[in-house]
Amino acid sequence: MQSIILAVGAINLSTVNRNVELICIGNELLIGKILNTNAHWLARRITSLGLLVRRITVVGDDLDEISSAIREAIQRKPSFIITTGGLGPTFDDKTLEGVAKAIGCELEENKEALEMIKKRYEQYVAEGRIKKFELTKYRIKMAMLPKGAKPLPNPVGTAPGVLVKYEGVNLVMLPGVPQEMMAIFDESVVPLLREVAGNMVFYEASLEVRGVPESDLAPLIEQVMRENPYVYIKSHPKISEKTSYIELHFSTTSEDSSVARQRIERSIMHMSELISERGGKVRPIQA
Amino acid sequence: MQSIILAVGAINLSTVNRNVELICIGNELLIGKILNTNAHWLARRITSLGLLVRRITVVGDDLDEISSAIREAIQRKPSFIITTGGLGPTFDDKTLEGVAKAIGCELEENKEALEMIKKRYEQYVAEGRIKKFELTKYRIKMAMLPKGAKPLPNPVGTAPGVLVKYEGVNLVMLPGVPQEMMAIFDESVVPLLREVAGNMVFYEASLEVRGVPESDLAPLIEQVMRENPYVYIKSHPKISEKTSYIELHFSTTSEDSSVARQRIERSIMHMSELISERGGKVRPIQA
Numbered sequence: 001m002q003s004i005i006l007a008v009g010a011i012n013l014s015t016v017n018r019n020v021e022l023i024c025i026g027n028e029l030l031i032g033k034i035l036n037t038n039a040h041w042l043a044r045r046i047t048s049l050g051l052l053v054r055r056i057t058v059v060g061d062d063l064d065e066i067s068s069a070i071r072e073a074i075q076r077k078p079s080f081i082i083t084t085g086g087l088g089p090t091f092d093d094k095t096l097e098g099v100a101k102a103i104g105c106e107l108e109e110n111k112e113a114l115e116m117i118k119k120r121y122e123q124y125v126a127e128g129r130i131k132k133f134e135l136t137k138y139r140i141k142m143a144m145l146p147k148g149a150k151p152l153p154n155p156v157g158t159a160p161g162v163l164v165k166y167e168g169v170n171l172v173m174l175p176g177v178p179q180e181m182m183a184i185f186d187e188s189v190v191p192l193l194r195e196v197a198g199n200m201v202f203y204e205a206s207l208e209v210r211g212v213p214e215s216d217l218a219p220l221i222e223q224v225m226r227e228n229p230y231v232y233i234k235s236h237p238k239i240s241e242k243t244s245y246i247e248l249h250f251s252t253t254s255e256d257s258s259v260a261r262q263r264i265e266r267s268i269m270h271m272s273e274l275i276s277e278r279g280g281k282v283r284p285i286q287a
Numbered sequence: 288m289q290s291i292i293l294a295v296g297a298i299n300l301s302t303v304n305r306n307v308e309l310i311c312i313g314n315e316l317l318i319g320k321i322l323n324t325n326a327h328w329l330a331r332r333i334t335s336l337g338l339l340v341r342r343i344t345v346v347g348d349d350l351d352e353i354s355s356a357i358r359e360a361i362q363r364k365p366s367f368i369i370t371t372g373g374l375g376p377t378f379d380d381k382t383l384e385g386v387a388k389a390i391g392c393e394l395e396e397n398k399e400a401l402e403m404i405k406k407r408y409e410q411y412v413a414e415g416r417i418k419k420f421e422l423t424k425y426r427i428k429m430a431m432l433p434k435g436a437k438p439l440p441n442p443v444g445t446a447p448g449v450l451v452k453y454e455g456v457n458l459v460m461l462p463g464v465p466q467e468m469m470a471i472f473d474e475s476v477v478p479l480l481r482e483v484a485g486n487m488v489f490y491e492a493s494l495e496v497r498g499v500p501e502s503d504l505a506p507l508i509e510q511v512m513r514e515n516p517y518v519y520i521k522s523h524p525k526i527s528e529k530t531s532y533i534e535l536h537f538s539t540t541s542e543d544s545s546v547a548r549q550r551i552e553r554s555i556m557h558m559s560e561l562i563s564e565r566g567g568k569v570r571p572i573q574a
Contacts, residue, residue, distance in 0.1 A: 027519070029343065030330055031330060031331070031334040032328070033491075035322055035324065036343075053318070056316065059342055088502075090504070090521075091505065091508065124500070142502075158501075204320075214375060214445075234314060234348070236315065237375070
């Protein structure tokens with residue numbers, strides 16, 4: 001009976017679409033002005049929730065680039081496309097226009113979004129941060145959402161996040177300011193991701209290897225992965241002026257965290273033995 | 288006469304294809320294990336050389352993902368596609384296989400590349416870093432290049448970089464280890480980029496703005512950009528627990544560095560006046 005249950009489990013897992021794509025929008029990323037910490041933070045959080053980031057695309061503040069990146073991502077049919085950047089009041093904030101163009105719909109003034117924006121500015125006035133405010137076209141712009149979209153409250157800043165469902169894909173648009181992006185993600189996006197991911201957990205650990213070059217680790221990695229089919233092992237050569245070593249990173253995903261932990265522990269023990277036999281030294285790396 | 292010369296200059300600039308795409312390969316980027324510092328460094332360097340990074344794509348260690356990302360980039364016809372990662376000896380180093388699949392050619396043992404790899408291991412033996420070495424299939428793998436490719440010497444590590452020309456696009460494959468990537472880029476790729484970029488320079492400066500919200504800066508940005516058509520101005524709201532302000536980033540590209548500097552200075556002065564008139568405060572940000 002157990003084998004049948006396992007089989008059902010496996011089928012369940014494979015039929016759930018856990019693919020996520022990130023699209024980061026902003027010239028500042030393409031000119032190397034800033035590091036893409038948003039993609040890094042999102043990739044880590046999404047992975048830890050048990051979903052799979054399949055691609056990260058960075059494009060500039062260009063309507064055609066944004067809409068084609070979104071259209072291409074939709075064609076790959078991920079469960080979620082999450083964008084960062086381009087939701088603000090300035091002329092180069094073109095993300096929502098890009099989404100509308102990609103899915104062939106109009107932008108319209110969203111009452112709920114406008115209400116959120118108004119409340120935020122009223123709060124700024126009450127706090128004395130600004131003297132007064134008018135609903136200028138630049139402020140109304142932040143409430144011009146694709147038809148049928150849902151605004152996601154921004155607990156930190158002005159521009160709301162946006163959710164649009166299109167052809168089975170959840171399109172989530174988040175601001176580029178990290179604090180705003182993170183706040184909306186935690187409050188409004190995590191619950192949506194959890195619905196898809198269920199109880200999947202991602203488990204990982206790393207080993208520092210010295211005394212065996214990467215090209216000699218290659219067959220050992222293949223051997224340990226063959227005997228631990230749910231564990232992914234990747235080697236990362238680390239070089240600095242003072243020292244160099246190989247980091248071996250072990251990871252797995254499971255609905256049962258103790259199963260995940262056991263898989264990693266078993267493959268690390270196995271790998272450590274093989275490396276010791278070849279005269280190498282291993283040591284766990286603290287996360 | 289001057290207007291004619293200017294017109295010729297403008298035609299020259301627009302006919303040179305200065306577009307570059309980056310493709311970063313590695314599961315470690317998609318699970319958020321590491322920050323994509325390679326893309327950041329390359330984008331900054333390429334921009335400072337006067338070229339335009341148009342897109343950055345991150346995919347995992349998956350042959351189909353790699354080859355489709357490369358094929359899609361080729362279709363957009365940039366002057367250069369630069370990849371990072373996936374050139375090493377392990378099973379998941381699939382970049383060159385992905386390139387070969389994308390451009391429909393075979394991988395073959397490249398004598399020059401094999402010689403580079405052999406020399407590197409002989410050096411490791413001479414330095415006592417390893418006792419002996421054999422040309423195992425894992426080491427030969429690093430010399431299996433797309434037919435007609437040119438290996439680019441790796442002054443720091445083992446795997447050479449690779450250059451392939453295909454349909455007018457320069458495909459440059461660099462290792463993922465930052466020190467190796469940077470060394471090959473500086474030694475072998477910069478001269479190729481300079482051939483395309485000529486004497487173009489990128490010039491930038493930033494202004495810290497307080498006391499005017501971003502939505503009220505929006506019309507000022509439009510006004511200054513209209514009157515300084517070669518200058519791009521982008522606003523970046525900065526929030527921290529202690530303080531919040533807007534960074535206004537001014538940038539331009541020109542073949543004449545003094546022209547570039549003057550453009551930026553003029554637009555910064557103009558913007559500063561407009562902000563002061565509205566009761567805001569500005570201060571230059573040191574790079």
